[in-house]
Structures are given as C-alpha cells and as structure tokens.
Amino acid sequence: MKACFMGLGYIGLPTAIIAAKHGVQVTGVDINPRVVEMTNRGKLHIIEPGLEAYLREVIDNGKLKASLKPEVSDAYFMVVPTPFTGNHEPDVSYVEAATRTVLPLLKTGDLFVIESTSPVGTTEMMTRIIYGERPELENRIYIAYCPERVLPGNVIHELIHNDRVIGGINLESTDKAIAFYSQFVRGKLHKTNARTAEMCKLTENSSRDVQIAFANELSLICDKAGVNVWELIALANKHPRVNILQPGSGVGGHCIAVDPYFITADFPLESQIIAKAREINNYKAFWCAEKIENAILQFELKHNRPPVIAMMGLAFKPDIDDLREAPAKYIATKVMQSCNNADILVVEPNVAEHKVFKLTNYTEAYEKADIVAFLVAHKEFKTLPYRNDKVILDFCGIYKKS
Numbered sequence: 001m002k003a004c005f006m007g008l009g010y011i012g013l014p015t016a017i018i019a020a021k022h023g024v025q026v027t028g029v030d031i032n033p034r035v036v037e038m039t040n041r042g043k044l045h046i047i048e049p050g051l052e053a054y055l056r057e058v059i060d061n062g063k064l065k066a067s068l069k070p071e072v073s074d075a076y077f078m079v080v081p082t083p084f085t086g087n088h089e090p091d092v093s094y095v096e097a098a099t100r101t102v103l104p105l106l107k108t109g110d111l112f113v114i115e116s117t118s119p120v121g122t123t124e125m126m127t128r129i130i131y132g133e134r135p136e137l138e139n140r141i142y143i144a145y146c147p148e149r150v151l152p153g154n155v156i157h158e159l160i161h162n163d164r165v166i167g168g169i170n171l172e173s174t175d176k177a178i179a180f181y182s183q184f185v186r187g188k189l190h191k192t193n194a195r196t197a198e199m200c201k202l203t204e205n206s207s208r209d210v211q212i213a214f215a216n217e218l219s220l221i222c223d224k225a226g227v228n229v230w231e232l233i234a235l236a237n238k239h240p241r242v243n244i245l246q247p248g249s250g251v252g253g254h255c256i257a258v259d260p261y262f263i264t265a266d267f268p269l270e271s272q273i274i275a276k277a278r279e280i281n282n283y284k285a286f287w288c289a290e291k292i293e294n295a296i297l298q299f300e301l302k303h304n305r306p307p308v309i310a311m312m313g314l315a316f317k318p319d320i321d322d323l324r325e326a327p328a329k330y331i332a333t334k335v336m337q338s339c340n341n342a343d344i345l346v347v348e349p350n351v352a353e354h355k356v357f358k359l360t361n362y363t364e365a366y367e368k369a370d371i372v373a374f375l376v377a378h379k380e381f382k383t384l385p386y387r388n389d390k391v392i393l394d395f396c397g398i399y400k401k402s
C-alpha cells in the first residue's frame with residue numbers, strides 16, 4: 001500500500017510517520033523545502049515528544065520519504081491548513097490546491113481523503129473538482145472525509161487510540177477509508193457520511209469553545225460579585241451532572257479559536273450561541289489587558305512611579321511552546337503598546353528566545369515585578385509562592401486550591 005500525505009504540518013507529519021511505522025509506504029509532501037529537507041534528515045520541524053525517534057526509524061528503513069511533489073500512490077490524504085479570511089470566512093484554497101496537485105495522479109481504485117478541518121460540503125466540492133477534471137474516474141475512486149482529534153503534546157498516543165469518525169461520499173468510500181485507518185488506529189472507527197463527518201469536527205471544537213466561554217463569562221461575573229471563580233467552579237462541579245471548564249486569558253491555538261467560524265460563516269442566523277462564545281472568549285483577552293492597564297495606572301497614582309510588570313506566559317495553553325493565536329501574546333502586546341513608559345518583563349519558560357519580545361527568566365521577573373499578570377498556567381509558575389507585597393492578577397488559576 002502506497003500513500004501520499006499532502007502537508008507535513010502538526011497533523012500531516014505525525015500521521016504520515018505513524019502510517020509508515022505500520023508498514024505503509026509513504027510519500028510526505030510539503031511546499032516548504034526546509035520541511036522536506038529536515039524530514040528527510042530525520043529531524044522534526046515541529047515539537048512533539050517522542051516523535052523524532054519514530055521519524056528517524058521510518059526514514060532509515062525507507063518507509064517514509066519527504067518530497068516537494070506527490071508520487072503515484074494508492075491513497076492520498078489532504079492535511080493542509082484551512083485558515084479563515086479577514087471576515088472570518090473559511091479559506092479552503094489550500095485543500096483545493098492540494099487536490100488539484102494530486103488530481104493528475106489519480107487512477108481507478110484509489111482512495112482520496114480530506115483530513116483538514118473543513119466547512120460542511122468541502123468533500124462534495126472536491127469531488128466535483130476531481131470528476132470535473134477527470135470524468136473517467138467518476139464512481140471509480142473512493143472519496144472520504146476523516147477529521148483528526150489529536151491533542152498536541154500527546155499526538156502519538158491519540159493518533160493510535162482515539163476513536164475516529166469517517167464519512168465517505170458513499171458507503172464503499174467509507175469502507176475503503178476505514179480499511180486504510182484500521183492499519184494503525186486502535187480506537188473505534190465510526191462510519192457516517194462526508195457532511196456529518198465535516199460537521200462533527202466543527203461541532204467538537206465549537207462545543208469546547210462554548211463551554212470555555214461559559215467559564216470565562218463566570219469569571220467576569222465573579223470579578224464584579226467578589227466571588228473566587230476557581231472556588232465557585234470547583235464547588236459547582238461537585239454536582240454529579242455539572243462539569244464546568246476553566247476560565248483563562250482567552251482561547252487560542254489554531255483549532256478551537258478558528259473552527260467555530262466555519263459554522264457561523266455558513267449558518268449566521270442559526271449559530272447564535274456559537275457566535276456569542278467566540279465573542280466572549282475574544283473579549284476575555286481584551287478584558288485581561290484592560291485589567292493590567294488599570295492596575296498600572298493605580299500603582300502610578302499610589303506610588304508616584306511607574307511599576308515593573310511581569311507578563312507570565314505567551315503560549316496559547318499551559319506547558320507548550322506554541323505561541324500561535326495565543327491570547328497571552330495579544331495581551332502582552334496590547335499592554336506594551338498602551339503603557340510604553342512601563343517596565344514590562346515578558347516571561348515564557350517554554351521558549352528560549354523570541355524575535356519580538358525580550359524574554360526574562362520567570363523567577364527573576366517575579367522577584368522584580370510590582371505587578372504580576374499570570375496569563376498562562378505553566379507548571380513553573382505554580383511553584384512561585386504567593387506574595388502579598390505584589391499586585392497579583394491571576395487570570396488562569398495559578399493560586400486556585402485544587
């Protein structure tokens with residue numbers, strides 16, 4: 001079995017590696033020559049624990065080869081980004097470009113799968129493009145949608161053990177895709193149609209976004225009500241049927257903060273809660289920045305000098321080095337712009353250096369700061385003792401009681 005993975009990013013590369021490790025002959029394709037070159041040298045261009053050893057193994061035994069161009073295969077997987085435009089409209093141009101690139105190679109009996117998070121109807125749209133250009137293949141190839149569900153940092157385990165939803169454009173396509181994924185997925189493979197599988201991915205991430213928005217809304221209410229939101233949520237969660245998530249400095253990353261827009265763009269009238277959750281989670285980061293700016297003003301009035309401020313964390317979630325779409329980064333930038341006379345120390349223990357922010361060690365910043373804003377709940381920060389002589393803005397529950 002030969003497979004071609006279009007896109008060697010956070011999902012495409014690990015999936016290509018795991019498939020190769022399970023005996024599939026894989027060509028991993030990326031438009032970035034540096035990614036191709038690094039992959040062929042057995043070097044990961046993403047950070048994922050344990051994955052580099054697997055990569056070296058499949059490069060050394062010849063099961064995986066990275067390339068700028070696809071090769072004739074039995075199965076093709078589109079694992080490219082689907083960003084959104086300025087108006088929060090999904091942009092499927094990368095999926096279309098990848099589809100058009102493999103189109104000339106397709107032959108009778110091949111499997112074509114989209115894994116990229118996509119608006120409902122994308123698989124049907126790509127099917128029309130394929131059959132439009134290659135009418136002789138109509139009903140002679142298998143086409144399906146199969147979204148990924150892995151959590152960065154735990155990708156190897158989740159790629160193998162998570163259940164997956166697989167939806168073909170017809171039953172035969174679903175079965176063909178299931179046969180492929182059965183080679184390395186130990187979780188259950190659930191059959192459905194392409195539209196439902198597309199919607200399922202968007203639903204999972206929108207559901208999490210809505211639940212986090214509820215926690216973030218509670219944090220705003222509790223701030224006014226003089227109630228500790230962490231204690232409140234812990235107590236409410238003692239109810240057997242209540243399970244509230246944690247508030248934070250906003251929602252970031254390339255999934256939860258993006259995918260709900262794929263629903264709101266196509267169903268603006270119906271998606272009221274989903275749209276509102278996006279607004280609340282975006283607003284939470286703005287609110288945190290305003291809280292810090294107010295604390296700075298109050299400090300200046302009280303002490304007649306500008307404070308030293310520590311911005312604790314830049315990543316989009318705890319204990320990772322990924323700063324993509326991070327609310328913490330937005331907050332640090334906004335505060336630095338609005339308080340340009342302030343002495344701001346930026347901390348991110350998971351990153352060695354940053355081209356925009358000069359980074360300071362977390363203990364040094366904590367020691368020097370008058371105002372400490374905890375933006376991300378990194379494990380290092382939880383070792384810092386609470387200090388009454390500092391203004392502490394704990395946006396992510398560093399000092400919550402467990």
Ligand code: SAJ
Pocket residue numbers: 148149150151152204205208212245246247248249250251252253254255256316317318
């Ligand atoms: N967050 C909170 N409070 C919480 C949980 C998370 O504020 O209680 C914030 C995080 O700090 C972060 C954001 O939400 O800024 C997203 O983090 P996450 O851990 O919820 O999710 P991601 O983006 O790392 O991964 C999600 C996962 N989806 C779900 O849990 C439904 C993952 O399974 C998907 O594979 C991934 O999106 C994806 O690629 O779509």
